[in-house]
Amino acid sequence: MEALTNGPTLVIDGCAVATVDAAGTEYRSGHAVVHGTRIGAVGPGPAPVRDVPRIDGRGCLLTPGLVNTHHHLYQWITRGLAADNTLFEWLTTLYPIWVGIDEEALRVAATGALSALARTGCTTTSDHHYVFPRAGGDLLGAEISAAAEVGLRFHPCRGSMDLGASSGGLPPDDVVEPLDAILAASVDAITRWHDPSFDSMLRIALAPCSPFSVTGDLMRQSAVLAREYGVGLHTHLAETVDELDFCAATFGCTPAEYMEQLGWLGPDVWFAHAVHLDDAAITSIARSRTGVAHCPTSNGRLGAGIARTAALLVAGAPVGLGVDGAASNESSSMIEEPRNALLYARAVGGPRSMSVRTALELATIGGARVLGREAEIGSIAPGKLADLALWRLDGPAHAGIDDPVAALILGSPPPLAAVIVNGREVVRDNEVRTVDERAVGLRVARAQRDLVAKAR
Template identity: 65%
Template sequence: MTIVLDGCAVVTMDGDRSEHAVGHVVVEDARIVAVASGRAPRGLDDATYVDGSGCLATPGLVNTHHHLYQWLTRGVAVDHTLFEWLTTLYPVWGCLDEDAVRIGATGALVQLARTGCTTTTDHHYVFPTDGGDLLGAEIEAAREVGLRFLPTRGSMDLGASQGGLPPDHVVEHLDQILTATADAIDRHHDASPDSMLRVGVAPCSPFSVTADLLEQTALLARDKGVRLHTHLAETVDEDDFCREKFGCGPVEYVESLGWLGPDVWLAHGVHLGDSDIATMASSQTCVAHCPSSNARLGAGICRTRDLHAAGVPVGLGVDGAASNEAASLVEELRHSVLFARAVGGPRALTVRDGLELATLGGARVLGWDDQIGSLEPGKLADIALWRIDTAPHAGIPDPVAALVLGTPPPLELLLVQGRAVVRNDAMVDLDEDRLAIDVGAASEALAGKAVGG
């Protein structure tokens, strides 16, 4: 199949950062074959032409940090700190099962798609003993929704009785974690160039995992050739915990355990000193910046400008929907720019810097930038076509400013690997009204199980 997006503004994010005020993009099957200025040539064999007048084509947005299951626990502990919020919700998450995770993940993935996301990761780290195949459930959901997916097999082995934050009944034993993680990689990871599914390894955080787990999972991930992910430097409480327990800050602690490098990405990175940023830059360790979640939990504002200037790869994440009820990736794009300017002045991040974080930056963080993140021939056809001629955006001369600083525009079309997932601002193959009913029922059932337990 050939699809031609014709007559739209195009922001490519290619090596030259080419832009076309009026341009076109040609897709054949899964890949982009042409991007150029002007209207598309007529008469391409068996081509479907999409009139892009009044629209902006960008690479699909890339979400670098999420907890999909949390879609079922939104609106809880809304005025709490991170540690207070976690201790409130751990007992609820300890009641998860396959059906709950599948429904919650579907709801979260649909929201991502509806807000321009074509590729997402997930950090799933709660595995109740009788919960079933929770990672498989979210992989099934991503396949149904149609997004490119990098789930990570998360873990916790440091319960409250050992000085950790989570209650003992939601943690696992080290050997169990290593076996399950290796199995998840062997069953699901696809390293091929046109892969829709890759797998990562993701112990949860310094306050919920042991040093042994961090060391062993790093060895496992590198042996299997997959990426590593964890939370780090999110709050002052975490920094205090690391200094009290380990005698150093979070970055120094994980560095001592082999957890820095170009195959590692860290969620949040809010509380970083200059030396931390220099260490991360020299090791090319990546950061998933989650501005809305950090604001919602009062954690602080990531030093995005400093990270970017130092050469640290940075992408954007919505984080779990229990700490960012909107879970809108296009809003993270806006918030990343506004929050950076709030602390660093109007030139801290440009609107194009923000769009880069959301596209090519995110692709680099996930180790997928050779295939996605920009619109150029040979790359996979992950494309967002935004309508920017509606009343909230009409009259804004710069289409990138309209996208980044204006209200979230409707999606005319979202292609993932050349397949339409969103069209005319609605999901193509999913009944959103039915999904809303299912999510409401699953959320109520999960809360009821937690109370009953």
Template identity: 65%
Template sequence: MSVIVIEGAYVATLDPARREFAGHVVVEGNRIVAVGSGSAPAYDGARIVDGRGCLVTPGFVNTHQHFYQWVTRGLAVDATLFGWLTTLYPIWSRITEESVYVAAQASLAQLARTGCTTASDHHYVFPRGGGDLLAAEITAAAEVGLRFHPARGSMDRGQKDGGLPPDSVVEDRDEILAATEAAIDRWHDSTPGSMLQLVVAPCSPFSVSGELMRESAELARFKGVRLHTHLAETTDESEWCRETYDCTPLEYAADLGWTGDDVWFAHGIHFDDEEIKQLGRTRTGVAHCPSSNARLGAGIARTADLRAAGAPVGLGVDGTASNESGSLIEELRHALLFARARNGPQALTVRAVLEMATLDGAEILGRSNEIGSLEPGKLADLAVWNLNTLAHAGIPDPVAALVLSTPPPLTLLLVNGRPIVENDTLLTVDEPTLATRTAAVQRHLTA
């Protein structure tokens, strides 16, 4: 097996002792075999990576995105969430296997370039005649080379039933459950080191029936996979739940079986004190998407309170139609700044935000024993950040430089021991060609 030795870097291990030191990381095949201070032992035939002036971190984990939205960026830029959705749903109703494949490749390429090694994508729009959209993004993930947790989404409440989505993109409940189970049987890989694990993910309370929510939870637990949905993203959603069900979004979800350490919610902005305690008690996770939440004016999640209560809080890019940069490294900085803007300068530390991007994300996806920290035996998913730049030089704390300054270039990104980015260049996909295809797909969809 090939051996890669990263020498002379500052290493933030995120191990149980949260050790940090100037030292080395050694990768053999797809596993980390050594992490320590000072120089590494000699390995015959090893590739040596000069890490001087660099920071090594675990690869980032993206806990919520909508890849297909990459080809509908820059639209409804001044709208609220509900207005934004009603503008974009008619366009999304025309997506196809080809457009989803291109959008997924572009989304994954940008994630890789911004430190992400594991991504979960929530795909819930399945127009009839659009082709095999889940297969399209699974293919794209394999080509770009990221570890992938696709969340098979669904909507069965269209406009005729009081929901937001056009009726042309909703599916019948039995059809959804059958398709979801078939996707799990076809794609889900639960073996150690898996590159592909499925998630069951009805879209949201206002686009999914209660019956589908309950039966999806039952299916996921029968199949041994995780559960994901949007929840408590806006005050509009809270008011809708009050008017429709006479309860809060979390009360509604919990009554349908949607709490526990196998569940995580996207956004989770509008939870009260008791609900935050409930999420902590049940170890229910939250995917915090600060850039998208700010873009849509939805609010600022109570990340510090959630983490203090015991709920794992990961980071998410969300759909790039509401976060056009698609950059995961930017979410660290925004999560920190917004938490402090809400709760003061001690709300989150730079290292707490790094934990959210790595360890918390790994816990949310059920992969804590394999990713999220740099420890011997764990999978070789890691990022080597080049801090030898004008933007970072002179900042004495490398972790602070990573989180607070502009996104640094990547010297190396490994996923499963495989180089995906080197010297700030993506190795697996031709970016200029992909950019041209992206523009062509967007022109076609919005014509």
């Protein structure tokens, strides 16, 4: 970690603290001190600092900010559609609507989705944007602008599809791109925006969409390109039984075996969903330190199945959590994901298959590890970046629950006293302070109506 170069700028005092550090350090009453963009100190009792702005944390629990490892921000303006369909049915219903996405619609959708994430304790989010209509404009730039306005740490993935319906893929031809154009756009995204610095607010990854919407050539060449430029790789994998059947019929193997053939295993890769993995897949993913973005709420919403999260953790695979696209998880609430991960794991594996603290780890340091940022975010420790969530647990819904971590994970989503990203307050007293939420809501409603009307 880099050394601190400035003095205290904010104190959070009097709160319970779950640091989620390697030792699992917690304080029933403690403090954290922020120095600019970094955490300067954390410990028990009152902060030994005076004459510094402070947040009264009494009745609250301080945790690291939550890390969202998989999302589709553009879907914020297509929520509630195809609500009772399977994944493939859902996609074929929504693709004709998504063809109408343009730069302004995406900026509105992303602002709404990112504001919602901030209100649920999220400080870092990835996004997998793979729909690039020909007349859409600068779509990746639009969501990057939205993330800067809302104030979240952002890992946008330049997604892609080159296997349209006429060639045996699932997406309509209107939203697929030629291979050369995808590779050129990928290089442009990296050179324009990727920031590898310690305190980076913006990092790019490359993300061909899925085995049923991209060619093997695109997967291979994207991997070569990403490794040449030192950026991450991301894709959907093994989300549904339909995908298993598609890979068996098309490639003669499982989705995980197909990824290994393409060179898509390693610590620079993370897979979204990974629901339908056999023992061999879990072993290869763990051995290669490939990450998994577990999306329990979306998997339940689409009836995709229950991921073998406990088995992945036992094997040593990096696992984080994701809300997935808002059209398959209308709440897109990051704090609901650790609770649902725990409940799903226990439903199939018994009460000891996941603890409340493991669930919190998945949402924090687990996600940081998946995104390659465990040295910078995901736990509360001196020298790490000041990404923090302060949860109010003294209201009637949580008062009397003795263990604050259990209250956070098992109780209803609590209000936020504050969310701090890179040392800056983004949420205070359960309100996003960086944007006008009411105005954003009105713009979202209008964008949704306009987009759906285009498809009629």
